[in-house]
Amino acid sequence: MKRDEKTQIMRRKIMDSALAEFSRQGYGASSINTICTAQNISKGIVYHYFKTKDVLYLACVEECFQQLTEYLQTNISYENSSIEKQLEIYFTLRTRFFQTYPVYQRIFCEAVTAPPAHLKSEIQKCKQNFDTLSTQILRQLLTPVSLRPDISIEDVIETFRQFQDFINIRYQMTDLNGHSFEEREENCLKALSILLYGVIQRKEHENTNE
CATH class of the missing domain: 1.10.357.10 (Tetracycline Repressor, domain 2)
Incomplete structure (x- = not known):
């Protein structure tokens, strides 16, 4: 698998988990920890693609x-x-x-x-x-x-x-x-x-x- 494809797949995985969390909790009560846990993604990976919770939201x-x-x-x-x-x-x-x-x-x-x-x-x-x-x-x-x-x-x-x-x-x-x-x-x-x-x-x- 090409690097660009892997990047797109990981970014989509993070986005799907974030959409689910923000949809359930809204911005204020949402948690990067929950976003990570739901898809078994490390915080380091999330922050590599999205520098802050605000950017991800x-x-x-x-x-x-x-x-x-x-x-x-x-x-x-x-x-x-x-x-x-x-x-x-x-x-x-x-x-x-x-x-x-x-x-x-x-x-x-x-x-x-x-x-x-x-x-x-x-x-x-x-x-x-x-x-x-x-x-x-x-x-x-x-x-x-x-x-x-x-x-x-x-x-x-x-x-x-x-x-x-x-x-x-x-x-x-x-x-x-x-x-x-x-x-x-x-x-x-x-x-x-x-x-x-x-x-x-x-x-x-x-x-x-x-």
Whole structure:
């Protein structure tokens, strides 16, 4: 076996063990010792590939968002659906990704709701492509529709970010293990739906030109 292949295999072994540990314990309660023991890897080997626990955690966060972004880009297809249906498709795909790859779920939630303070800027860099894709998707949904003259697409996107921040704070205040990821995604979808369509049900005659 070539040296490069051995390097890739060992790095993947460390990453798999780290993903499992961070998924179970989160950043704060996770342990390099446990990561080593689970795969019978020495600390020296771990620190050869990842200089610190922070570097290893960020590698896991980066992989999480990279895999999620690629999954969405590969699978999203709207086929002339209504905006409501397109939003449902988008959030359904997000949920399906974490159902398929549950090891990433807690890492994602921690990164967006309660990132380690000293790693916040680095985590933001890991999230950048995902955030860009989400903004692009929302922009594409809004481009064909008519907005109020005093409201721009950028206004809608920024307001939705604020909605998400509120949801994330609410989610952060609960135990991550006791508050389902699906509920958080449903709340994000509901927030966006309220943002776009309001909360008052319009009577049928109000939707006509009469």
